[in-house]
Amino acid sequence: MTLYDIKPKFQNLLRPMVVKLHAGGVTANQVTLLAMLTSVFLGGLLMYFPTPILYISLPFYLFFRMALNAIDGMLAREFKQQSTLGAILNEVGDIISDAALYLAFAFLTGIAPWLVILVVLLSWLTEFCGVIAQTLTGIRNYRGPLGKSDRAFVLGALGLFIALWPQYVSVANIVFGIAALLLAWTCINRCRSALEAKNA
Numbered sequence: 226m227t228l229y230d231i232k233p234k235f236q237n238l239l240r241p242m243v244v245k246l247h248a249g250g251v252t253a254n255q256v257t258l259l260a261m262l263t264s265v266f267l268g269g270l271l272m273y274f275p276t277p278i279l280y281i282s283l284p285f286y287l288f289f290r291m292a293l294n295a296i297d298g299m300l301a302r303e304f305k306q307q308s309t310l311g312a313i314l315n316e317v318g319d320i321i322s323d324a325a326l327y328l329a330f331a332f333l334t335g336i337a338p339w340l341v342i343l344v345v346l347l348s349w350l351t352e353f354c355g356v357i358a359q360t361l362t363g364i365r366n367y368r369g370p371l372g373k374s375d376r377a378f379v380l381g382a383l384g385l386f387i388a389l390w391p392q393y394v395s396v397a398n399i400v401f402g403i404a405a406l407l408l409a410w411t412c413i414n415r416c417r418s419a420l421e422a423k424n425a
Contacts, residue, residue, distance in 0.1 A: 232295065232374070235291075235295055236295050236299055239292060239295055239296055240299065242296070243299045243300060243303070246296065246300065247300060251300070252300065252306055253297040253298070253300035253301035253304075253307075254306075254308075256296050256297040256300060257293075257297045257311070257315055257318050258314065260290050260293040260294060260297070260318060261314075261321055263290070264290060264321070264322035264325050265321065265322070265325045267282065267283075267329075268324075268325030268327075268328065269325065271326075271329035271332070272328065272332050275329070275332035275333050275334075277333065277387050277388055277394065278388050278391070279388070280329075280333075280385075280387045281384065281385055281389070282384070283326070283380065283381050283383075284381035284382060284384055284385045285381075286326075287378075287380070287381040287384075288377075290322065291374060291377055294319075294373075297311075316352065316356065319373065320348075320349050320352060323345060323348050323349070323373075323376070324345050326380070327341060327344060327376075327380060328341060328342070328345060330380075330383070330384075330401070333397070334394070335394040335395045335397070336395070336397045336398060336401070337401075340398055340402060340405065341401055343401070344401050344404050344405050344408065347405055347408035347409060348373075348376060350408070350412050351371070351372070351373075351408055351411045351412050352373070354366065354411075354412045354415035354416050355367060355415055357415075357416070357419060358416075358419035358422070361419050361420075361422070361423045362422040362423055364422070366415045366419055368415045369411055369414065370407050370410060370411060370414075371404060371407040371408050371410070371411045372411065379404060380404075383397055
């Protein structure tokens with residue numbers, strides 16, 4: 226089970242806001258762009274000012290970004306705003322946002338940059354595997370154990386930990402190492418699931 230499995234309940238909480246946004250003329254693509262641009266802004270800020278206390282912003286922002294991701298999807302599906310451009314923005318926006326936010330950890334003293342970069346690359350690969358599954362089966366694959374929402378939870382918690390206990394920042398190397406293994410496992414799971422579905 227991943228955090229993606231509780232997404233329907235989260236969407237139900239957001240539905241009244243989505244209805245109001247639609248009534249106000251807000252589109253799914255606008256929300257997608259907002260999520261990407263704010264991610265790049267915060268990531269850039271943390272890279273320029275790599276002070277541990279500032280990383281306390283990550284759990285709050287990542288929750289906000291999860292909400293934006295849910296809202297853009299609901300606007301697209303429930304108000305007939307789905308488009309090819311929207312699909313492209315959604316995928317590209319996610320990988321740019323992930324890179325901007327996660328690479329910020331590489332600028333902290335005590336964290337191995339190569340581990341952070343490895344996690345970013347594997348995060349991209351998991352999404353690529355999910356898209357491959359959609360190409361083969363027509364269904365986007367969100368298999369875990371470390372999907373997009375799970376990554377946000379883990380790295381948001383890590384940001385909070387670093388902000389509160391900066392003297393233990395090196396613990397992040399263990400977290401990124403474990404995350405890399407779980408991401409590799411996620412890639413295998415998504416590819417295996419796509420093959421099973423295709424051959425069924």
